[in-house]
Amino acid sequence: MSRPFVKMNGAGNDFVVVHALDRPFAPTPDQVRALANRETGEGFDQLIAIEPSRDGGDAFMRVWNADGGTVETCGNALRCVGWMLMQASGADRAAIDTLGGPTVATRAGEHRITVDMGAPRLDWTEIPLAEEMDTRNIELQVGPIDAPILHTPGAVSMGNPHVVFFVPETPSDAFVTANGSLIEHHPLFPEAVNVGFAHVIARDHIRLRVWERGAGLTRACGTGACAALVACARRGLTDRAARVEVDGGDLFIDWDEATGHVLMTGPVEVERTGVLNF
Structure with a gap:
């Protein structure tokens, strides 16, 4: 199996981005780890797949960390994916769904993007923590x-x-x-x-x-x-x-x-x- 990719970074946080809007992309954790290796693979912090949105957005962004595990979202990757979607559409706005919730990216200049990350979640159950604490000053x-x-x-x-x-x-x-x-x-x-x-x-x-x-x-x-x-x-x-x-x-x-x-x-x-x- 082979798939074309674009290597991008946002402030040095680097990604391999795969277009998966019309063809599924589902690497195993071992494959992700091998690809992430900076000496023997492509090397990246995160692997990103741009998939069809299920909730009316322009796309869904799936994120794998270098250790092979999937995670909810990635702010720097959202800027990169938003830029790619806007380059393709010619628009100045892109709605991107993630496992961490929906986001909106907008142009802020040439190769600069603003992402609305939504409201921060501040209750101990939303972090989540294992026990109730004031999240301003947790006991650690x-x-x-x-x-x-x-x-x-x-x-x-x-x-x-x-x-x-x-x-x-x-x-x-x-x-x-x-x-x-x-x-x-x-x-x-x-x-x-x-x-x-x-x-x-x-x-x-x-x-x-x-x-x-x-x-x-x-x-x-x-x-x-x-x-x-x-x-x-x-x-x-x-x-x-x-x-x-x-x-x-x-x-x-x-x-x-x-x-x-x-x-x-x-x-x-x-x-x-x-x-x-x-």
């Missing part, structure tokens, strides 16, 4: 009880679960990897969790690093940037709009007060095309 810490390395993060769902720690400086790769991998499968998160480390530089500027569930340390995480802004704003650390600086560039996040929706604006890049061979 890493390290000694009297001198924890990390403690009392915020929790947010943007269609997928996120925990956001507030750190005094931008953490190193080793710090993110060690603590992110530890927290990803913590019993408090029955569906595992994406782990963000947010360094608030100013009320309109967050430096963010993310350990992504099923993908590891990534150059950008769109839903993670949205979750970080919401978590910081809920704690009074930032305003409701900020530049979120990730390893791959800048994402602009606005938690709109009138609608309660989170709007994410950022870049889209096409890297190359090719053919997947199984």
Whole structure:
């Protein structure tokens, strides 16, 4: 079996995107892992299939992480898929359905897309957590009880679960990897969790690093940037709009007060095309 693909990235978060509107695409977890391998496969953070919508949208976006598991959604991939759909249709808007819910992408300039990510889900049952907690300050810490390395993060769902720690400086790769991998499968998160480390530089500027569930340390995480802004704003650390600086560039996040929706604006890049061979 072979399928053509487009390799894209959004702020460095990279994807292999497959057109599956007229022909099903259903790789096995082993096939996804093999394709994701950056030395022997195509290499990507996520594999994306553009499928027919079942709910009246322009398309349905299916997402596999590099570990072979399917996940609800991916913010940076939504920008890439939205751009592809708009290029094909000539429109300035695309409605995209995901397992995490419906979204709308609109043009924000040349190779820039804004995605309406919807309202953040903030109840402990919606993250979900294993027990009832105030999601502004959940009871979780890493390290000694009297001198924890990390403690009392915020929790947010943007269609997928996120925990956001507030750190005094931008953490190193080793710090993110060690603590992110530890927290990803913590019993408090029955569906595992994406782990963000947010360094608030100013009320309109967050430096963010993310350990992504099923993908590891990534150059950008769109839903993670949205979750970080919401978590910081809920704690009074930032305003409701900020530049979120990730390893791959800048994402602009606005938690709109009138609608309660989170709007994410950022870049889209096409890297190359090719053919997947199984």
